[in-house]
Amino acid sequence: MTTQSKRADQAVGVGSGQDRIETRATRVLGIRYPIIQGGLARIARAELAAAVSNAGGLGQIAMAGVATTPDLLRAEIRKAKAITSAPFAINFPLGHLKIDPLLEVVIEEGVAAVSLTRGDPRPAIARLAGSGIRVIVLVSGPEQAKKAEQAGADVVATVGYEGGGHLGLSDLTTFVGVPLVMDAVRIPVVAGGGIADGRGLAAALTLGADGVEVGTRFIAVREAFAHENYKAALLRAADTVIVKRTLRQPGRALANDWARDFLKAEASGTSREELLGMVGAEANERGVFHGDTQGSLLWAGQAAALIEDIPTAQEFVERMVAQARASLERVSAMAGMVRAA
Numbered sequence: 001m002t003t004q005s006k007r008a009d010q011a012v013g014v015g016s017g018q019d020r021i022e023t024r025a026t027r028v029l030g031i032r033y034p035i036i037q038g039g040l041a042r043i044a045r046a047e048l049a050a051a052v053s054n055a056g057g058l059g060q061i062a063m064a065g066v067a068t069t070p071d072l073l074r075a076e077i078r079k080a081k082a083i084t085s086a087p088f089a090i091n092f093p094l095g096h097l098k099i100d101p102l103l104e105v106v107i108e109e110g111v112a113a114v115s116l117t118r119g120d121p122r123p124a125i126a127r128l129a130g131s132g133i134r135v136i137v138l139v140s141g142p143e144q145a146k147k148a149e150q151a152g153a154d155v156v157a158t159v160g161y162e163g164g165g166h167l168g169l170s171d172l173t174t175f176v177g178v179p180l181v182m183d184a185v186r187i188p189v190v191a192g193g194g195i196a197d198g199r200g201l202a203a204a205l206t207l208g209a210d211g212v213e214v215g216t217r218f219i220a221v222r223e224a225f226a227h228e229n230y231k232a233a234l235l236r237a238a239d240t241v242i243v244k245r246t247l248r249q250p251g252r253a254l255a256n257d258w259a260r261d262f263l264k265a266e267a268s269g270t271s272r273e274e275l276l277g278m279v280g281a282e283a284n285e286r287g288v289f290h291g292d293t294q295g296s297l298l299w300a301g302q303a304a305a306l307i308e309d310i311p312t313a314q315e316f317v318e319r320m321v322a323q324a325r326a327s328l329e330r331v332s333a334m335a336g337m338v339r340a341a
Helices: 004-011 024-029 046-054 070-083 099-107 121-129 142-151 175-185 200-208 227-236 256-266 272-278 281-290 302-305 312-341
Strands: 035-037 057-064 088-095 112-119 132-141 157-160 189-192 211-213 240-243 251-254
Touching: 024 157, 035 046, 035 057, 035 312, 046 057, 046 070, 046 088, 046 099, 046 312, 057 070, 057 175, 070 099, 088 099, 099 121, 121 132, 121 142, 132 142, 142 157, 142 175, 157 175, 157 251, 175 189, 200 211, 200 312, 227 281, 240 256, 256 272
Parallel strands: 035 211, 057 088, 088 112, 112 132, 132 157, 157 189, 189 211
Antiparallel strands: 240 251
């Protein structure tokens, strides 16, 4: 099935009178706009997830650094439920903690969706089978997307080289990766990496994607649980670098003193054990919790260069939707002129 035919199949509804942008992803996830907030370890808590969901997107609560035990997860879910009646998701990075007890909580609490990052998603998908919980799997290319679809994923989110945080090993850009993944699977595909405004949403939809996942931009909103120094450092931050390549765990971060020191350590042949010690949780916590913007690992994608302010999540989503509609209407008008010619 080609990207072109899939684009026709998804039937994006963007009329100015509609209070939604409808795609296959919005229908599967039960949301108004095809905008998914990234998992954002330590940052994505109930307040952010609920704010994004109330605005019409799909908010997420991060398990990593937020809800690492069943009791903490249940409390965070119930806090979100007290703020929103809209669907929200829980993000699980795979391979570090045993998540079976946490999945039990998700099932018991009737959470709408789960997203799975890194690692093998098959055991988690199997455990959630029959629960009615939608599963989103983050991938970095078509082969991973095929495996996720075969395992029973409802949606795949493909993250390009431009993205922040942990990336795949292929260095595929979003503009190339999305069409490749679209051609590889039949389930809805969400685009991530380099998207921070409505122009990016419109571009992703035009490529044939069913929506976008937005990470870095959602750090710089008022409800995000991140130090104000971190948010301020993201404003118009043009310089990002990829760290942890030698560990085969590449991720994009702000180019600060910590990142430069880490890159020097990688280049000088520092042992794997020492490098792992440099990138432990505390390296990120120094920035997220304490506002150290030079001596900490601050995950950020290239889209940071597009961030100009720190709005509420509601304000940002409304702005993104309005800008996407304007962009798509302009493309539609141009297509009409081409047909007329």
